[in-house]
Amino acid sequence: MVKYVIKRLLLAIPIFIGITIFVFVLSNMAPGSPADIIAASSGEMSEEALEELKVSMGLDKPVVVRYFLWLNDLCSGDLGTSTRTNQPVSQMIGQRIGPSLTLTLTSVVVALLISIPLGVIAAIKPYSFWDNLSSAIAFIGTSTPNFFISLVLIYIFSVKLGIFPSQGMYNSGEMANFPSLCRHLVLPVIVMAIQMMGNFIKQTRGSVLEVLNEEYIKTARAKGIKEIRVTIKHALRNALIPIVTSVGLTVPFLIGGAVITEQIFSWPGIGSLMIQSISTRDYNAIMGITVMISLAVILVNIFLDVLYSYLDPRISYE
Amino acid sequence: MARNNNINLDEVGYNTDDKTKLKIDKNNQDIILDVKNLQVDFHVGKNKMTAIKNVNFQVAKGKTLGIVGESGCGKSVTANSIMRLFPKTVGEIADGSIIYEGRDIVKMTDSEIREIRGNRISMIFQDPMTALNPVYKIGEQLMEILFAHQNISKKDAFERCVNMLEKVGIPAARQRMKEYPHELSGGMRQRVMIAMALLTNPDILIADEPTTALDVTIQAQVLELIEELKKEYNTAVLFITHDMGVIADIADYVMVMYAGEIVEYDTTEGLFEKPLHPYTYGLLKSIPKLYEDIDRLYTIEGVVPALNEMPDGCRFSTRCEYCTEKCKREKPPLINLSGEKKVACFRYV
Amino acid sequence: MKQKRKTEFFKKFRKHKLANVGLIIIIIEILMVTFLPIILGLDPYSIDSTGFNQAPCAKHILGTDDIGRDLFARVLYGGRVSLIVGICSTIISIIIGLPLGILAGYYRGIIENIVMRLADIFMSIPAMVLILVIVAVFEPSIITIIVVIGITGWTGVAKLIYGNVLSVRNKEYVEAARAIGTKDREIIMRYVLPNSIAPLWMSVAFRISQAIMTESGLSFLGAGIQSPQASWGNIIYAAQNLVVLTKRWWVWVPAGVLLMITIICINLVGEGIRDALDPKMKR
Numbered sequence: 001m002v003k004y005v006i007k008r009l010l011l012a013i014p015i016f017i018g019i020t021i022f023v024f025v026l027s028n029m030a031p032g033s034p035a036d037i038i039a040a041s042s043g044e045m046s047e048e049a050l051e052e053l054k055v056s057m058g059l060d061k062p063v064v065v066r067y068f069l070w071l072n073d074l075c076s077g078d079l080g081t082s083t084r085t086n087q088p089v090s091q092m093i094g095q096r097i098g099p100s101l102t103l104t105l106t107s108v109v110v111a112l113l114i115s116i117p118l119g120v121i122a123a124i125k126p127y128s129f130w131d132n133l134s135s136a137i138a139f140i141g142t143s144t145p146n147f148f149i150s151l152v153l154i155y156i157f158s159v160k161l162g163i164f165p166s167q168g169m170y171n172s173g174e175m176a177n178f179p180s181l182c183r184h185l186v187l188p189v190i191v192m193a194i195q196m197m198g199n200f201i202k203q204t205r206g207s208v209l210e211v212l213n214e215e216y217i218k219t220a221r222a223k224g225i226k227e228i229r230v231t232i233k234h235a236l237r238n239a240l241i242p243i244v245t246s247v248g249l250t251v252p253f254l255i256g257g258a259v260i261t262e263q264i265f266s267w268p269g270i271g272s273l274m275i276q277s278i279s280t281r282d283y284n285a286i287m288g289i290t291v292m293i294s295l296a297v298i299l300v301n302i303f304l305d306v307l308y309s310y311l312d313p314r315i316s317y318e
Numbered sequence: 319m320a321r322n323n324n325i326n327l328d329e330v331g332y333n334t335d336d337k338t339k340l341k342i343d344k345n346n347q348d349i350i351l352d353v354k355n356l357q358v359d360f361h362v363g364k365n366k367m368t369a370i371k372n373v374n375f376q377v378a379k380g381k382t383l384g385i386v387g388e389s390g391c392g393k394s395v396t397a398n399s400i401m402r403l404f405p406k407t408v409g410e411i412a413d414g415s416i417i418y419e420g421r422d423i424v425k426m427t428d429s430e431i432r433e434i435r436g437n438r439i440s441m442i443f444q445d446p447m448t449a450l451n452p453v454y455k456i457g458e459q460l461m462e463i464l465f466a467h468q469n470i471s472k473k474d475a476f477e478r479c480v481n482m483l484e485k486v487g488i489p490a491a492r493q494r495m496k497e498y499p500h501e502l503s504g505g506m507r508q509r510v511m512i513a514m515a516l517l518t519n520p521d522i523l524i525a526d527e528p529t530t531a532l533d534v535t536i537q538a539q540v541l542e543l544i545e546e547l548k549k550e551y552n553t554a555v556l557f558i559t560h561d562m563g564v565i566a567d568i569a570d571y572v573m574v575m576y577a578g579e580i581v582e583y584d585t586t587e588g589l590f591e592k593p594l595h596p597y598t599y600g601l602l603k604s605i606p607k608l609y610e611d612i613d614r615l616y617t618i619e620g621v622v623p624a625l626n627e628m629p630d631g632c633r634f635s636t637r638c639e640y641c642t643e644k645c646k647r648e649k650p651p652l653i654n655l656s657g658e659k660k661v662a663c664f665r666y667v
Numbered sequence: 668m669k670q671k672r673k674t675e676f677f678k679k680f681r682k683h684k685l686a687n688v689g690l691i692i693i694i695i696e697i698l699m700v701t702f703l704p705i706i707l708g709l710d711p712y713s714i715d716s717t718g719f720n721q722a723p724c725a726k727h728i729l730g731t732d733d734i735g736r737d738l739f740a741r742v743l744y745g746g747r748v749s750l751i752v753g754i755c756s757t758i759i760s761i762i763i764g765l766p767l768g769i770l771a772g773y774y775r776g777i778i779e780n781i782v783m784r785l786a787d788i789f790m791s792i793p794a795m796v797l798i799l800v801i802v803a804v805f806e807p808s809i810i811t812i813i814v815v816i817g818i819t820g821w822t823g824v825a826k827l828i829y830g831n832v833l834s835v836r837n838k839e840y841v842e843a844a845r846a847i848g849t850k851d852r853e854i855i856m857r858y859v860l861p862n863s864i865a866p867l868w869m870s871v872a873f874r875i876s877q878a879i880m881t882e883s884g885l886s887f888l889g890a891g892i893q894s895p896q897a898s899w900g901n902i903i904y905a906a907q908n909l910v911v912l913t914k915r916w917w918v919w920v921p922a923g924v925l926l927m928i929t930i931i932c933i934n935l936v937g938e939g940i941r942d943a944l945d946p947k948m949k950r
Contacts, residue, residue: 014784015784015791018784018785018787018788019792023792023800026800026801027800027804029804029805030804126407139931139934140931143876143934145880145887145923145926145927145930147883147884148903148923148926151923152923154912155912155913214448215443215445216448216450216451218443218449219443219451219511221401221403221435222403222435222436222441223435223436223463223466223514224433224436224437224466224467225432225436225462225463225466227428234451238451252792252794253793253794255793255795256793256794256795256796256884257795259796259799259888260887260888263888264907274799275799275890278799278800278802278890279890286800290792290796290800293793293796294792297790297791297792297793298791312452312453313452313498314452314500
């Protein structure tokens, strides 16, 4: 297993390098160098001062050289300095990882906790009330733009009813505390969970339905064990294998959704940092964030592969 | 089909001529399972289709009843209905009774039938490759049965399973307990299935084509194993197969089914000596023989008609070489002949 | 034969009631956004200096926005933009993804490696993030938005086609064609393509609705269609202001509801197409 993980990590290296090239080239196609942007934001700056700034930022060197310098820094954890805040980008990202993970992981867990039981019930009783309900939820979930749901939820629950806050992780000036965090999490988590639930419900229903036709389910029934045990221990356990795949495929969408959701709810995560960096053309930050997000996607996929082999003993990575 | 479940055989119109003969088995043997007038309907869309009808048979302790017929003849439906193994959405027992130890399985509640399943009546399935759950270890799947039916410690359960695996001829049984199904060969897996079925020392073992998916050499071993264990535990065996050769090896009695109905019943010797129904000797003729020099193997022309295309009269009439006008019009009753022989064909009325 | 398959498809599609309702609504919507502005003489850019932030009235049935533009006109024009972006970017995805998928699946070898690794790279960067980066580099306009969404969508098309071509290329009829010396080009056009394209048709509607969703999300973030051009997303953008959100529902609710209806209807049509092409996949 360790061997397999190492192999997967090694295979990921070319993809990661591809991503860095792609992101670097893209950022360098932007009109106006970072120095120009600093110059523009600081108002008046002489030609000479600008040249000096460019040299100090290494912008006088050829693109290829600059790429390797950047890559070298990247590998040692240095993502450069933000032209917006003058902070190291790695530090900015570091501060934002916690809130982003809290939001996304909570959303995934909530989505799974609702989708899996609904999908299983829908599979056991096809075309029943629960099946229709869950496919309606799935359909609406996948068909509604998340920012519109967010606005509607904010309008109802924050503005009209005043139950849940719509901004940030804590009330302003408040110390970090768990109850407040939970209240702040409710609306953004609902938005993100609804988006994912569509896929999860469909996937669960489909794979449980398929597994229920397997011979070993009949064997399990013939053993005289309770139907609920047959469903959960024998059917769902096998159906989890394709469900994990579908969770893996959702990760990029999840992150995309998080960008919008964090922005609307002023959630202090990577997504809102991304938007801020883009609106101020903070290229070091944009590059750093993009590379880090891609790295996260790659690592999550490797993790899911490992989970896969744990769920399905037939897969051997030796 | 809301008829009285305890229907008397006389009312159905069969065997009216000789009631005593039906009880022959009861005179000298312990009847453990008595299936009367069984009818199973399948739901196809909004329609109901009758899969098996008027199925009557008995199984005695320590004896093997073979059920034989082509695929689609209702053999497996018969077997599954004894354990009530199909979900209500697929099909239901529309009529008849299945008496086990004086109680009617048809009328049992779900929890009552669960107590019997895997405990008093157990089953071996056709394809050992798919009948074991791929994500659990062999031991886990075996012990599950003991935990479901007995108050037993994990350690004792483990030991019992190891013993049983050894009994069915699995080497290094202790080691096998910790392996996954995909690590075992097909023959080994079928042995595991047999061990699983016999773990609780059941009264009745239903074997649904247990050798069909196996290599010929493994087939013989598995048959021998079932035979041995049957003798040792005095289990009643219901053996389902499409293979007349296997029937000759293992069964004491044979029931030939065609299109959901019984067409002939006899002791194995009687059947092979004197097959009466045209379908039966069609089946017998299609067994390949070692020393016979023939160009082509005999086959019965045509296929079993689909459930919605059943002829009004004898269901075999579409393929029978002796078919008469009467056969097409009327259904031949299952009549008792000499000894234990019963046959449903106008040629013997 | 082909004709028969087509009539069969339409027959099955017609049986899917919801899909037909969706199709009719979409057609009505397309007709409305195309012709209503011309018929009613609506202009989304002209500013009514007599009233900013007007509530719906006889003159402006959906009111005006913060600089006095007619919101009904903007919603209609926004619909044009959303539908155009959705359809055109999907076409671009297919134009890029289809040939790459076929080549990778049919020829295998080096080209397969290159295409699939390229797809891995693209798929590791979440589409939304990638689009945001690209939009940050190139000025956002309708054309860039269409191209960018189209480009980021190629991987899905390519992987889908690739998988199907892989299974088709070893079928007997392809081997037979190869054995009698048919040219690769002809094999691809006559055997491989027709037999591996069905799943793409099944997914087209969903791709369009996905693209519309992405466009409106981008515009909502201020990184998509830029004012003065209208898009449902940038109309709803105004609702990020709490006053607009709470006091002027007519600014954001109509655009949002229309967006939702559009996506739902396109998805319904998609389900209809999928069921008609493959009854096994029902639901």
